[in-house]
Amino acid sequence: MSRVVELVEHAPATSHVLPDAVGRALAEARIVDASPDPYAPGRWLLRAGSKVGAVSVGAADGEAPVTVRVTPKVPVARLFFLLGHSLAPKDPWQEGRVEVDDRRELLPALAHAVERQIAAALRRGLLQGYRSTEESALVVRGRIREADQIRRRFGAALPVEVVYDEFTTDIPENRILRAAVERLLRLPGVPPEVRRRLLHQRTRLADATPLIAGRPLPAWQPSRLNTRYRPALHLARAVLAGSSPEHARGGLRIDGFLFDMNKLFEDFVTVALREALRGSECTGALQDPHHLDEADAIRMKPDLVVYRPDGTPLAVADAKYKAEKRDGYPDADLYQMLAYCTALGLREGHLIYAKGNAPHAAHRVRHAGIVLHQHALDLDQEPTALLADIASLAHHLVTAPPP
Structure with missing residues (x-):
């Protein structure tokens, strides 16, 4: 029987009895911070970072595998909203209509949501x-x-x-759904009743050709015909693109599914800001490549650069999934934003954090005339309020002073 280790995202380290091979595998795969407990032989100190979900590490010598579950700090329903809005801000499912059940654990909720959406997509038969x-x-x-x-x-x-x-019926949409179902069936922690329903959906999708591991997902284009498939396809994409280590090392196999909250927050903030800018004359470019030096040797890629209609930069923003500590945010973030503003010729830069002690702080740089803003988004609020905060932030970006 599998042993289960329960951790919480960014919580203090806790001590657990683990085989040394399992502890080393967790550390080498960078799933959690893992190190031997110096005060207790046979125990390991585990601390979860920004990766949430569940992984199973198969133990050697016939021992039971160890399952590590990392619970996100934000409610699972809110996490699904962030995911939905970053993947498809214009589709109706991002408005909180994806059924995630009342489960608090991420993987069971994800498996339940995917199965329900696939069942809804296939209710009128397979798309051809x-x-x-x-x-x-x-x-x-x-x-x-x-x-x-x-x-x-x-x-x-x-x-x-x-x-x-x-x-x-052997089309990209059905192939992607089948691959997501098969991926979920291999993961630890999927409830038995959900697993039975997933097996039923796999049978219905049996005529779709399996995807080849390591190759890009087949392309599909939104159309009137596949409208009913879109919520399921977006969730399937999240399942297949999630950080899910699968490898054997030292006789151990690691298999699981992890969301990186850093990337999820960054994707949500930048996509939501870009959408909020559509009502203005400005446009937002995500992961916009630039260079810091005149020789174009030092590359930099801000999360979001806002451009005026004439193509000149107006504002720059970077999203950081970090909670403010008692002594403030890391200074390195400010130095990075100062470099962005200098290279782009801007007088203001914006750092956007997941949470903080105050909703806004501003720092004027000596002898430079550059103001560095630090904004804090409270993720633990209703989607409408969160999007309202994003809209207010977008307005702040487009009203930046001229260089």
Whole structure:
């Protein structure tokens, strides 16, 4: 039977009895901060960082595997809102309508939500579409691939190299859903009743070709026909793109699913700000590449750069998933933002944090005339209030003083 270690995101380190091989595997995979407890042999000090979810580490010598669960500080329903808005801000599911149950643990809630959305997507049957197929055939179907016929058959009449469009359920949308279901079925901590429903959905999606591990997801385009699939596809993308280590090291296998809250917060803030700017004449560029020096040797990539209609920079912002400590935010963040403002020729820069002691602070840099703003977003509030704070921040960005 699996042993379970419960941790909370960014909580103080706690001591746990672990096999040394498991402790080393957790440390090497950077799932949590792990080190031997100096005061208790056979115990390890574990501290969760910004990665939340669950992983299972298979123990050697027939010992039971160890499951490590990291609970996020924000409510699971709020986490799903952040995820939804960053993936698809214009789709209705981001408004909190994705059913996540009343579960407090992330992985069970995610599995439940994915299964429910796939069930809703398939309620009227599997989506079908046209897929282009190339094959060698004894009869002509579709179009003859003349160049391939000459190169491969050297003038022979049969077989014929043809290409045709086939109306089938083996399309990217169904392949992605199948891959997400199979991924969830391999993860630890999926409740038995949800696992049974996922097995049923996998049976329904059996005709979709499995995805090949390590290759990019097949592309799909939003359309009127796949509207009912979109919530499920967005969640499936999150399942497949999540940090989920799967490897064997020292005879141990690590398998699990982890959300990186740093990236989730950054994606939410930047996408939400870009959407809030659509009502103005300004535009926002995400992960906008620039250089600090004149020789273009020092690269920098701010999370968000706001541009005027004429293409000149107006504001720069960086999102940091850090809670303010008693002595304030890290000075390194301010130095980084000062570099951004200097290279872009801006008089103001904006650092956006997940939470703080005050909603706003400003620092004027000596001899530079640059003001560095630190904003704090409270994630533990209703989505409408959170988006209102984002809109207020976007207004602050577009009313920045000219350089």
